[in-house]
Amino acid sequence: MMCRDCSAMLLRYMQNPEAYPDCRRHLSQCASCREAYDDVRRQHRAFYQEGRFAKKGAAYQLKESIPEGFNRTNAQKTYLKWLKLSPILLLPLLVAALFLFYPQAYYWAADYTPLDYDPLERMQAEGIIVDASAEAETEEVIVRLTEVAADENQTHVYFEMESVNGEDIYEPFIYFSAVEVENSSELWPDHASGDGMMNIEGMETISQENGVHRGRIMYPPINGEKETVEMRFISAAKNVADHPEDRAVDEIPLDVSLEEEIIKQPVDVYTLPDAEISGEAGTITLEEMYVGPTSTRITYERSRAEARSDMPQNHMERFIPYEAEVKGTTFSLLETYQVLSRDDGKEAFYLESTMYHDNEPLSFQLGNYLLYHRGTHLEEEIAEEDTEGFYDVPYGRVHFYKDTNETGETLVVEVEEAERNRFGNFQFQLQDGTSSLPVQHDDQSAYFTTIDGEEIDQESIYSLSAMERVNMLNHLTRFTFELNPSRSDTLTLINSHYVELIEREEEMTIEAEPYTHN
Amino acid sequence: MSQTLDGSMKPLAEWAEVQDDRIAAAAVAYGVEETLDELLKTWMHQAFQADLSSDLKLWDLLFTLFEQENIHPEEGERRKLNVLEPEAKRAVAAYSYAELPLPFTAQLIQSGETETETRIIQSLQYIRTCFPED
Structure with a gap:
């Protein structure tokens, strides 16, 4: 054994010499290590002896001093134990209280996606909305006003349209001309046109299932604190496409009048x-x-x-x-x-x-956020002899070409957006020089719109909104429509909007x- | 050495009672034997609040309390401990005074067993070098 090895195990040797015969042998032969061992042993023993003569009994006194405060501390310990358990025990109560006194919790818990939540439930939970019961029926649909809510920001009218024959592909087609507020001049004296037409700030589908379409129409705030809205649903549209995802509508008359009381809430x-x-x-x-x-x-x-x-x-x-x-x-x-x-x-x-x-x-x-850019419209004339053309726009390129199929000559307009954050807010129109010809679009070119200035209703223009474009992230959109053989020689292609996602x-x-x- | 705590103070006191000789000896090393009663009450209170449940934690808290007293006795053998670093002093106090096993002492100073043995040996030799006349 080397000196280094022996000197490293002196404590173990000191405690049990018999277990380390090599160390014993080395110490008997090495004066230096033996001297070191003596130093370690003597000092250790000196400390040990000093400690052994220490005054004992402090711990015994400690034990005797406990009973005086034992119960209190023991109770405290029990209290602490319950305190630690309390989050678990109180959690169901807290959750129940949260839902009872804080209705918004329902929405957080139920669904974090705002576009999916039903705003009705929130207002019902807060006791703000007024349940309505107006209902009228035609041969095809039952129309109901189900709830109304109003404040100094907007007026919301909730409706249901139920297909009488239970079809679940029923889609309302209510536009500016298809629903009117008959007393609009009373409700919105500064806005109403006087002919019952009131600008709808928005119409939204809330749900569409089992033949029932639920939605809401949003109007500006009413003039008074309490008014009665008299609504007339003029027409709806039925989707007659073979596939529910396609769109092919037949407009059907409704002529349903309903009225409901509205109370304006403060903000x-x-x-x-x-x-x-x-x-x-x-x-x-x-x-x-x-x-x-x-x-x-x-x-x-x-x-x-x-x-x-x-x-x-x-x-x-x-x-x-x-x-x-x-x-x-x-x-x-x-x-x-x-x-x-x-x-x-x-x-x-x-x-x-x-x-x-x-x-x-x-x-x-x-x-x-989005920025709408207006005044950036594309306006190009397409002569009868033009079969194809390209136009650069701020958000990409517009490509048009003429094609001929079994139904006749068609004009296809494809919009290719070059930059991912820019897109046209498509509301293309064709003008033949005498009348404005609206164009409907479909990404899959599933349906066509005949260009006929006399038959197409100006207000049936279908356009893609900016939000749709953002959500779709579709950067190639195709408009297809048939060309009326009797059209004039020159068509004008117009696209007036441009939207940028920042x-x-x-x-x-x-x-x-x-x-x-x- | 093992002692199970059942959530009351009594087992803590019983544990201390079992360890009475060792605690008293360690207190001598730090010169806190006169105030040991109060220190032990403090120790028990803190151990109870912290819900300490192992020998190692209890001893660690005890040595920490002793060290916080910051007493450096100038008489007896223990005065020689003043030449050591705090960690080495804790190792020698635990091993030589309180007779705690070497592996346990190693855990108390958060070191390996071999390193702790070497450190104690070197500390004892250093003390002998510093105080050759004794």
Whole structure:
């Protein structure tokens, strides 16, 4: 054994010499190691002896001192044990209380996807909406007004349309001309045209199943605090396509009149200090937020930047946040919520309400947003002899070509978007020089629209909204339509909108402060 | 050495009673034998609050309390411990004074058994070098 090995195990040797004969042998032969071992052993023993003569008994006294406070500490221990268990025991009660006193919890728990949730349930939970019972029946459908809700932001009318024969591919086709409010001049004296037509701010399908189509129509806020809305559903449309995903509609008459009482609810008003969004197109300054039961309206002012080089000088932009997160729930802007300029001159956008009646400071996040560019329209003449053409547009390229099939000559317009964040808000029209010819579109070219200025209704124009484009992410869209042999020689292709998706690297957090609304 | 705690203070006191000789000896090493009563109450309270349930944790808390007293006795053999680093002092106090087994001492200073043995040996030799006349 080497000295190094022996000196490293002196404690073990000291405790049990018999177990280490090699070490014993080495110590007997090595004076240096033996001296080291003696030092270690003597000092260890000196410490040990000192410790052995220490005053004992402190621990015994400790035990005797316990009974005085034992019960209390024991109770405390029991209390602590229950305290540790309390989250588990109280969790069901807390969840029940959450759902009982905080109706929004239902939506968080049930579905984080705002486009899928039923806004009716929220307003019913909060006791805001008024149940309606108006109903009328035709040979084909039963039309019901089921609920109405109103505040200083908007007026919502919920309806059901049920197919009498139980078809589940029934799709309402209610446009500006197909539903009217007969007393619109009373409800909206500043907006109504006087002929019963009222601008619908949005119409949305909520559900469509078992032959029942549920939806809501959104109007501006009513003039008075309590009004009766008198609605007349003029026509609907039935999908007669062979495949439910295709679209081929037959318009059917309804002529159903229904009325319901509406009570306008107040809104909570918030200021939005320091909420400024600067971009290439200018600066958006958010100003106020009006939180009502039907919707949340956010007003803003916009200062325009210098015209972009790829834009005509007269282009204008509209700002639409694409995503907003409120209290942990991400809300895409509903596609049917239009950006409107109110009488106060403020531009605004609308979100689904999630925090009505909170009336407390809150923060929300804005994510990506859309910019509408107008005045960027494409207007190209297509002569009879033109069989194909290409046009560059700010968002890509438009390609048209003529084709002939068994039904006759067709014109196909394909829009290929070159940039992933830019797309046309398609509402193509063809003009033959004397009348405007609307065009319906279908990505799969599943149906055609005959170009005939006399037969096609101007208001049946089908267009893809910006939100649809964002959700679809389809960057090749095809419009196909038949050409009327009796058309004039020159067609004009018009596309007036252009939308840009601005992707934000980081969400913008906006602090909202409540204040009393006068 | 093992002692199961059942959530009350009594088993803690019983554990300390079993360890009485060792605790008293360790207290001598740190010069805290006069205040050991109070220290043990503090120890028991803290051990109870922290719900300590192993010998190692109980001893570690005890040595920590002793070390926090920051007493450096100048009489007796224990005065020689003052030349050591705190960790080495804890190892020698545990092994030589409190007679805690070497493996347990190694855990107390969070070191390997071989390294701990070497450290104690070197510490004892260093003390002999510092105090050759004794």
